Amino acid sequence: MSVIDAVLLISTVAFAISLVAAPRFGRRAAPFALPLLIIASLALWALEGYWHWWPLYLLIAVMFAFVMTDAAGTRRRVAFRVGIGVLTAVAIAPWALPPQPELPEPTGPYAVGSEIFRWVDEQRPEPMTAADDRRNVVVQAWYPTEVESGRQWVYLDGRGRLPARVAGIPGFLLSDLLVETHATADVPISAAKDRWPVVLFSPGYGAPRAFYTGLIADLASRGFVVLAVDHPYESAVTELADGTIATTVENISADDPDGTEYMTERLETRTADLRFVLDQLARPDQLGVLADRVDLGNLTAAGHSLGGATALSALSMDHRLTAAANIDGTLYGALPERSLTRPVLLIESDRAETGHSQRYLDGNRSLLERLLAPGFRYEISKADHYSFTDVPQFLAAPVRFLVTHLVGGSRGAADTQRLTNDILTPFLLGRHSEIANHPGVAGGPVPR
Incomplete structure (x- = not known):
């Protein structure tokens, strides 16, 4: 135009x-x-x-x-x-609305491969259905490779069977998406290392894993195996192991008007999901192309919004995780009162633009004050809560320009995601002294 x-x-x-x-x-x-x-x-x-x-x-x-x-x-x-x-x-x-969202190209030295795992936890019932279902956990792995096959995974699960709305976006607008994810299927993991560090990634409440493709693909290109987890019946759309399309089910009770108890329950379920994924990493027969190629001594977790709280919750409950990063996530339950013993990173959108709730501010402050390990907090200026996702890319450039200047997020998704990964990469590798300062990013180590 x-x-x-x-x-x-x-x-x-x-x-x-x-x-x-x-x-x-x-x-x-x-x-x-x-x-x-x-x-x-x-x-x-x-x-x-x-x-x-x-x-x-x-x-x-x-x-x-x-x-x-x-x-x-x-x-x-x-x-x-x-x-x-x-x-x-x-x-x-x-x-x-553009014909197809254009995601930023990964900035790391590796090409990116991808594979989807649809696992069933036979030990846990599905809490969101009345039937005697077992809990499904759907994971998409993004990993470094030197090969490109030319075959991509479909951006969203459930193509042709999408619900009326997907995280607020009309389903018909997403039904024929052919998004360039910058990752290909059926390719081997890079031989540059024998084993690769692993990051478990949990999305925001109601958001499918696909909405974080720009962030995740870039992180994988920098040398991580990123396992993006869909949490069925909370995610907007997830295809289960038997082909069922699971959509969001909300059962907030009348005596829980602000949804605090409901969100606490979702946090507990999500935490169990991440711990189940950690169990699968010790089973090479479940890992396809990743078998015997993941570093079980370098397992971390990260997430956005409720996914960020999930990463911290999993860290507090599972010794296999060595660090966790919370991206703009509000904490629920007893999590703010826990004293975590391994490194924690908080990455925030611009507080002036997002308008974080008091629960968010109090909970994260409480957790950081109780840390018994290194802690870090960074705030990215001119980024709003959705800048970490692909959602802004679903708007055409003129509309995106207008929206971001009216409601915030004018830094843009591509730049916000790149800066986020600039901070995440050294932190998740334990190289805290290498976390660099960037223009428009404020923060640093949390005093202990």
């Missing part, structure tokens, strides 16, 4: 909104606005031949007819306004 395209689109939409929402103002502005819009659209057609702007041209024509008819005082005003509203939506739609 060129500058002239953007100006014409914004001006036309603004005038259309004024006609519908404030018709008196719109009619007064019409003698000036309409001629300019007509001249600009004719010039655009003559110079660039943009036939795909036909909804915009039709919108201008309908607004012209509306102004002329409205001046005559006919009773067709409602129909015209509905037509203007529909045409405005049609004109905006191609620029509101």
